[in-house]
Amino acid sequence: MLFETSEIAQFSEKQIKSKLTEGKNEFNLQPDLVFKNTYILDFLNLPQWYSENELENALIKSIEQFILELGNGFAFVERQKRISIDCADYHLDLLFYHRKLKRLVAIDLKIGKFKAAFKGQMELYLKWLEKHEMQEGEEKAIGLLLCSEGNTEHIELLMLNEPDIKVAQFLTELPDKKWFAEKLQKAVQLAKSNEK
Secondary structure (H helix, E strand, O other): OHHHHHHHHOHHHHHHHHHHHHHHHHHOOHHHHHHEEEEOOOHHHOOOOOOOHHHHHHHHOOHHHHHHHHHOOOOEEEEEEEEEEEEEEEEEEEEEEEEOOOOOEEEEEEEOOOHHHHHHHHHHHHHHHHHHHHOOOOOEEEEEEEOOOOHHHHHHHOOOOOOEEEEEEOOOOOHHHHHHHHHHHHHHHHHHHHHO
């Protein structure tokens, strides 16, 4: 799990060791060591074409496997969380709680590539959760936008210095070995450039 989260979180080995040391000394796990860039959801057995609603239904039916893919410490709270603002209703796809981070985790499912509007929508959800749902002793909620396609440059430009919103791609089929090899190669190159 450490390799997966650290490789995908794009930290160098030196940075990972530093963050882990900080976390152990302060019992304060950092979100960057929890969230990944890609989640493999091959257990959903979805058809080639599916809607966000079908994706959500499949995740709920396979909630145990989904939590295992998310990682250690996640607890399911609610589906289609109703958020009422100025007489308008919004619905957050999935709401989780991360026990070690002591934060609510808002997950919004998106078919297609990341779009700028997704960030604004998630910011709205997080502000509402902070105002209406945050309990004493909890940290601010964190958002995870799960998109079926990646578009790295948009994400890098829009999410620069955004610690409370994460964007990740999900795959509904297990990729071939070449995909994993390319991911590993990119991670090694990125880690080497971050060490400099």
